Amino acid sequence: MDAPLFIGSEIYRGSSYGARHPLSIPRVPVVTDLVRALGWLPDGQFRVSPRAKPSALTAWHTPAYIAALQEAERSGSVTEAARARHHIGTLSNPIFPEMFRRPATAAGGSLLATELLTQGGIVFNPGGGTHHGMPDHAGGFCYLNDPVLAIRAFLAQGLTRVAYVDIDAHHCDGVAAAFDGDARVLMISTHEERRWPFTGALEDRAGGQAINLPLPRGTQDAGFALALEEVILPAVQGARPQAIVIQCGADAVAEDPLARLELSNNSHWRAVARLKEMSPRVLVLGGGGYNPWTVGRLWAGVWAVLNGKEPPDRLPERARAVLAGLSWSRRPAAPPDHLVETLRDAPREGAISDELRTRVQVLKARQRVWL
Structure with a gap:
């Protein structure tokens, strides 16, 4: 198999949703610079993300909405x-200078990935993962929904079994809405319970073949490992997907300000390592993530996996300089040393709550019926 490909764009550099918005932080530039500093991104593995044309975006979004985004950016x-x-x-x-071009570039990257994967392979598009966008409106910082567009592109290629695994701290309501009742798509989401958008309850079957596993607040690596080994991997294996789309939102780690899960980045890396072996495509x-140090480190580790x-x-000096050069308006403004000097978090195994064990058993019983 050819080497994995990394999709990026300079549009993310210096672009933000505004000084007070959670997405005022740099994310894609950090991971791009970090993996280059580590010598992990030769030119042959990098692809520049195109900007998706309005005609491609209307595979899910309404023409009126696309026109409204373009007009808001223009005016x-x-x-x-x-x-x-x-x-x-x-x-x-919010309104910001690249409010159409930036999400259209993220969507273009995911659509390009589906073309690059026609014959198989692995593609990483950290600018993607905007899973809250709806056909006619934005939601949760997501103006467009590139996971939906990518899955639809795979289906348009003739694939009949696509797995979507979302480990963001927030439920993928837009993806669930797009594929409700579509048996070709297995949708699995782990997310913090009682967290916006307040969808994705254990009993929620919206999506294709939908598996929703709300994680109790404070869930650590051991709890996520239980979900991975007992729910996610068996379901994906049973589906025998021709393509897997993994939304690797970085907001489930302990230091993220917008969620209350307590994973280390080892959980995300372990999930990606196991899932990447389960499909030819x-x-x-990317996805959520609102601490610049944890996002950059986590996604750089995904690329390593x-x-x-x-x-x-311990990171070499060039890589340390990338992380040391970051800042943000939250407290603490300066991160703990390990967020600058290392890539891998210390494991946060923790205890597994009884609530999570019960939910896993419910889903395992449900899967036995499906399979």
Whole structure:
């Protein structure tokens, strides 16, 4: 199999949703610079993300919504009618200079990935993973929904078994809405319980073949390992997917300010390592993550896993400089030393709650019926 491919773009460098928004932080540039500093991204493995054309975006989104995004970017403003209908120009989904071009580039990267994967392989698009976007409106910082567009592109290629695994701290409501009742798509989501958007309950069957596993607040690595080994991997194995899309949101780690899960980045890396062996086509996306140090380190480690690289115990000076050069407006403004000097977190095994054990047993029983 050819070497994995990394999709990136300079549009993410210097672009943000505004100084007070959680996405004021750099993310894709950090992981790009970090893996280059580590010598893990030769030119031959890098692809520049194209910007998806409106005609490609209307495979899921309405023409009226795409036109509204373009007009809001052009004018720098939004009418009250457009704000009410399309949920743009709000605190969560603000007007900013690249508000169409940036998400359209993320979507273009995921669509390019599906073309690159026609004959098999692995592609990483860290700018993707915007799983809350709806056909006619933005949601949860997501203006477009590139996971949906990518899955639809795989199905348009003639694939009939696609697995979507989402380990973001927030439930993938947009993906669930897109594939509700579609037996060709296995949708699995682990996410923090009682966290926005408040969908994805254990009993929630919206999606293709939907498996929702809410994780109790404070879940650590041992709890996620139980979910991975007992629910996620058996379900994916049983589905025999022709393609896997993994949304690898980084907001489930302990230091993230917008969630209350307590994973280390080892959990994400372990999931990607196991899942990448289960299909001939693997597309890994970014997603949430609102601490610049933890996001960059986690996604750099994902790229290491995809390439069979072992992170060094201590980062070389060039890589340390990437992390040391970051800042943000939250406290503490300066991170603990390990977030600058290392890539791998110390494991956070923790105890497994009775609630999580019970939910896993419920899902295992349900899967036996399906399979």
